[in-house]
Amino acid sequence: MLMNKASSSLLDQYKVMERMKKQHRILKRKLPAILDVITDAEEQATAHREGAKAWLQELKIVAYKANEVFDEFKYEALRREAKKNGHCNKLGFDVIKLFPTHNRVVFRYKMGRKLCEILHAIEVLIVEMQVFGFKYQPQPPVSKQWRQTDYVIIDPREIAGRSRGKDKKNIVDTLFGQSTNADLTIVPIVGMGGLGKTTLAQLIYNEPEIQKHFQLLLWVCVSDTFDVNSLAKSIVEASPNNNDDTDKPPLERLKKLVSGQRFLLVLDDVWNREVYKWERLKVCLQHGGMGSAMLTTTRDKQVS
Structure with missing residues (x-):
């Protein structure tokens, strides 16, 4: 899910990640490194290796936070799309409430800081996965369904208490x-x-x-x-x-x-x-x- 959100064409189309391109590229390179070893990490966690369990738990937390960050990017892209197509004027007050006016400089500063925090957390996870010695295991083809x-x-226990x-x-x-x-x-x-x-x-x-x-x-x-x-x-x-x-x-x-x-x-x-x-x-x-x-x-x- 996170890979799909990070690769969304909307982000580029509406330039919601301007001046964050470098971090975005690094993130898209590093996420597959984690996906490559996640099967081995899950097997080791099942075999009661506490370090692997803790690593997977931290991965869940980071992935959830990263999903929220990319949701914010996507909402901003949708806001810009709606504004470009004139939907805000046509649909009235409810859309104005849903997509309040954004200061692009403030948005870029706030989201740049959040993206750097996510990137740092993922880099720590990659260092730890190398320490634990997680190895690549070929994945079966993913079903189209x-x-x-x-x-x-x-x-659900991880996210039920949220918004x-x-x-x-x-x-x-x-x-x-x-x-x-x-x-x-x-x-x-x-x-x-x-x-x-x-x-x-x-x-x-x-x-x-x-x-x-x-x-x-x-x-x-x-x-x-x-x-x-x-x-x-x-x-x-x-x-x-x-x-x-x-x-x-x-x-x-x-x-x-x-x-x-x-x-x-x-x-x-x-x-x-x-x-x-x-x-x-x-x-x-x-x-x-x-x-x-x-x-x-x-x-x-x-x-x-």
Whole structure:
């Protein structure tokens, strides 16, 4: 995630890192050095090497801070994009509040200091990883469907207490409040790209009380394609429960999977507005048990 954010073309397009190019290049060179040895570090931590455990914990802290820093760069790039395209004037007061006027000199000074702190922390981690003798291990190819399972990457205990804690609590309370509702509850998380919708959904999905409350938890990334049969098939395949009726239509398999089960289904990154497609999916999902819910993340209010 951090590599993707550090390499975002938005940062160059809107020059939010001017006079920080050198540090930015160094960071992009040094991050792969850590990724090269992280598998070995995790294996050593599993083998109860306390030094490796401590190193990985520090890496998590630094990575989280670095993600926050690059989120700030991205928000500034989005602000400049909105200003360039005249959206601030068209959309009015709410956008002015969201993107307050920035002094570029102050922004550059503040962010330059933060970037140098991150770079120093990463350089310390690299020195330590050489001391521990972590070695490169070839990685298996990354699946193109990585977003369908990326909710397991983030440890919710590390970030639940931060700024998204209140939003998480509100949605968790909403889901619990529908436990006696026979109808399917649908809760949308709506916002522009880069504001942390998927991270918030991850926090909710991984919440221990949620894991206990729902009998079946499912996570699927939807993105641009919304073919009902393909989506139903993806939902079924996301289930840990055995479902061997592969000769049956996907919607029938989905209906059988959720029948009588109080489930939570997360559909991440939804774009589709075609009501009849949603209705076909909903017919199957309504066979779930009382208190079943669907959590969606989307950039489009009409989708929600």
